[in-house]
Amino acid sequence: MEIDSKRVIELLTAADDVLILTHKNPDGDTLGCAVALWHVLTAMGKRAAVINGQPIPKRYDLLFEGLEMPEFEPKFIVAVDVADNKLLGSKLDALYGDKVDLCIDHHATNVNYAKETFLNGDDCAAALTLYRIFAEMGAEITPAVANALYTGISTDTGCFRYSSVTSEAYRVAADLIDCGADNARINVAMFETKPFAYYDMLSEVLSGMRTFCDGRVIVFKVTNEMFEKTGATPDDCDAIAAMSRQFEGALCGITMKEKANGGFKFSLRTHEPLNAAELCAEFGGGGHMRAAGCDADAGKEEEVLSKLVGLIEEELK
Ligand SMILES: [Mn+2]
Structure with a gap:
């Protein structure tokens, strides 16, 4: 079922012990959204944890610096930037594929696997969709949240180069920099530095x-x-x-x-x-x-x- 932003805020406000799922072959958007949401929920006094079914490439380490994921029995499951439960990977799909309470996404091709889905198919990144939710909630955009959302928007737009990028995405990125996003460091990690094996x-x-x-x-x-x-x-x-x-x-x-x-x-x-x-x-x-x-x-x-x-x-x- 597709829902509006008000309902998303209602669900997030009521939720606790929140498990945040990301898609396989994780990218900066799914991980950035997950980490941003983790910070916002944690700041609201809730327990939350981010998981991925596969090892996370090293360049995303900066998003997870200093984060500790508590262990708990999840009571609410959110998927971010995941268009299809199959994209969770076989392990997470088997465990949670049919138990996702809320999906926040920007893929027009979303297969509606979650109980409730908030979708904006015109957004260049799910991080932009999530930013608007945070703005409507009045959530504080700390430097850590700003870094995570900036990572999502910049990586899904090839560092603001793809035709999907909108003026709003630039405006949101500017706001995130004002909120403390370290855009230069993120850009180097995401777009310049590559492993020798590469x-x-x-x-x-x-x-x-x-x-x-x-x-x-x-x-x-x-x-x-x-x-x-x-x-x-x-x-x-x-x-x-x-x-x-x-x-x-x-x-x-x-x-x-x-x-x-x-x-x-x-x-x-x-x-x-x-x-x-x-x-x-x-x-x-x-x-x-x-x-x-x-x-x-x-x-x-x-x-x-x-x-x-x-x-x-x-x-x-
Ligand atoms: Mn995305």
Whole structure:
């Protein structure tokens, strides 16, 4: 059931022993929202804890500095930035997937798995949605809350670069800086600093890079062997996939990432006029206009790639 902001405030005010769930392959938005909500609930005298089903990449450590998560039997379960209970990951989904009391989200594709859902599909980050709730509640935006919300907004907008970013997002970011967000430190941690394994993986990927359609299509292939050799994580690989459309003249970047079972996950990043979601839909996948994905069975990845390149070639004629 979709609810309004008043109802969210009612639920949060009444709740205690609150478990805050984040999505798998955690990003700055889900973690930033969770930590911000943790601070606000804790300041209200409630017990709250943030959990994720997977290890959290090191660059988010700054959000969790000095935080202690109490242990308790949850009485109220909130999911933030989680569009589908499957995205909790199999472990958390099995435990809590059908027990989520409240979901606060910005994905128009939210599947309504929670008992009550507060959704603003136009927001560039769930942290922006949550900021408005806090403002309406009159919650104090401490420096820690400001850091967490700033992290959410900046990471979901690629540091305020994506077309999803609105003037409101800039205004909210400015307010968060006034409230003590350390934007420079967050930007360095989120957008500059990378583990050595990332650069080792990047070097492997670039040396095997292929181009099609006169350089308008760039293809990266990432194999399990490369993961073993470099020690890079899937999170490192996501950052590399984002680079695939950053070549001069490139209109589509395709990253083929081998899965544990030998199949491949294709990630597309496009520029106008190519629609990544439509291209991926041809292969049973989906996503957004500029970023989408689809799968290929083991041994079929080169076949899928050539069909995909064929489709793009047609589109660009
Ligand atoms: Mn998000």
